[in-house]
Amino acid sequence: MTLRTAGLLAAACFTALFVLQAVAGPDAQQGTLHRRSYFYVGQTYFAQGNSSIAAKQLYVEHLSPAKTTKPYPLLFIHGNGMTGTNFLNTPDGRLGWADYFLSKGYEIYIVDQQSRGRSAWQKDVDGAQAVFDTNIIESRFTATKRYKIWPQADLHTQWPGNGSVGDPSFDLFYASIMPYLSSTVETSENIKLAGTQLLDIIGPVILLTHSQSGQFGWILGDSRPSLVKAIVAIEPIGPPFINAIFPPITPARPYGLTEIPLSFAPPIGSANDLQPTAISTSPSFTCYRQTAPARQLVNLSRIPVLLVTSESGYHAIYDTCSTEFLQQAGVSVEHVNLADVGIRGNGHMMFMELNSLTIAEQVVDRWISKISH
Numbered sequence: 001m002t003l004r005t006a007g008l009l010a011a012a013c014f015t016a017l018f019v020l021q022a023v024a025g026p027d028a029q030q031g032t033l034h035r036r037s038y039f040y041v042g043q044t045y046f047a048q049g050n051s052s053i054a055a056k057q058l059y060v061e062h063l064s065p066a067k068t069t070k071p072y073p074l075l076f077i078h079g080n081g082m083t084g085t086n087f088l089n090t091p092d093g094r095l096g097w098a099d100y101f102l103s104k105g106y107e108i109y110i111v112d113q114q115s116r117g118r119s120a121w122q123k124d125v126d127g128a129q130a131v132f133d134t135n136i137i138e139s140r141f142t143a144t145k146r147y148k149i150w151p152q153a154d155l156h157t158q159w160p161g162n163g164s165v166g167d168p169s170f171d172l173f174y175a176s177i178m179p180y181l182s183s184t185v186e187t188s189e190n191i192k193l194a195g196t197q198l199l200d201i202i203g204p205v206i207l208l209t210h211s212q213s214g215q216f217g218w219i220l221g222d223s224r225p226s227l228v229k230a231i232v233a234i235e236p237i238g239p240p241f242i243n244a245i246f247p248p249i250t251p252a253r254p255y256g257l258t259e260i261p262l263s264f265a266p267p268i269g270s271a272n273d274l275q276p277t278a279i280s281t282s283p284s285f286t287c288y289r290q291t292a293p294a295r296q297l298v299n300l301s302r303i304p305v306l307l308v309t310s311e312s313g314y315h316a317i318y319d320t321c322s323t324e325f326l327q328q329a330g331v332s333v334e335h336v337n338l339a340d341v342g343i344r345g346n347g348h349m350m351f352m353e354l355n356s357l358t359i360a361e362q363v364v365d366r367w368i369s370k371i372s373h
Helices: 003-011 097-103 134-142 151-155 168-175 184-202 211-223 319-328 356-372
Strands: 014-021 030-041 044-048 051-055 058-065 074-077 108-112 205-210 228-234 276-282 285-290 305-309 333-337
Touching (some): 030 097, 030 184, 058 097, 058 184, 074 211, 097 356, 108 184, 134 168, 205 356, 211 228, 305 319, 305 356, 319 333
Parallel strands (some): 074 108, 205 228, 305 333
Antiparallel strands (some): 044 051, 058 108, 276 285
16 A cells, blocks of 8 residues: 555545445446545635634545556546536446546546535635526537537537436436536636645646636646646637637636636746737637747646547537647647547537447547556
């Protein structure tokens, strides 16, 4: 047992050896034998009357296979409105990415973002919340063929079920949707605070992010470059500097792909120093890069990145622009469009879809194995 693992087990609030089982009932599939524990990082006490309350804590679930064979654990950070349950199993009861990677010998850490799920929201401390309604979930994630908001939406075939209210898989998925902090700056600062503490405890790791949490990969890699050995970014939030597709099309992510500063060289005094310039434009999307010569992301340049884009998701519009922003800033990015490697019909929630294990095996695990040697 490593010192790191021993320390975590000592700090864990609960631990049990069991077999992962999906939530679909007694006929659910049995998964990989593993040990489960959990703990919290990042909590701060805030005065309340003559006492205090804890806030800003990050829930961390630790899954260890019976035999760990991989050199680095995987740290999963879910997207907006979601929790770490995204990676445990699929809405139709199949085993999820957590079980797949456990079966390959990886230790796994899965978090619930602060003010979400098992990371408590405190009304006297934390900011305002919002929630995705069923129309947003259907039109952007599960039933995009019916809404056709962007051209590729009609290619979506891999969601389990019809993707609409009343379908069992949709209803189970929507039941997991949580309120989230409205402020993207507050969310980013929270994750930077607790996430760096987590890396100091468990690192080094391979970081896997999805959607909204894509920017947290860049933030944590920048903050702890020696502890993030690689980043797998599943359709990370973008594009650079501005929102796209869904109105209002307003400025966002002033540091390119993040809401809070990263380490650039030459150093910047403010976000304005990046001088974004439009490369191309359309009614729903404008691609920006830095004005040349581009400042370099000196810490992230040390970390290999895999960026994965589905065939039918809205990120198919702009993930190439996000990739080019990172590459211009000196980051080593391999961008895989799933359709280009023969994996068709996926949307934004690809790790829950019918062919999710194909993506895990043929794209994500294959790339990690390649860069880990």
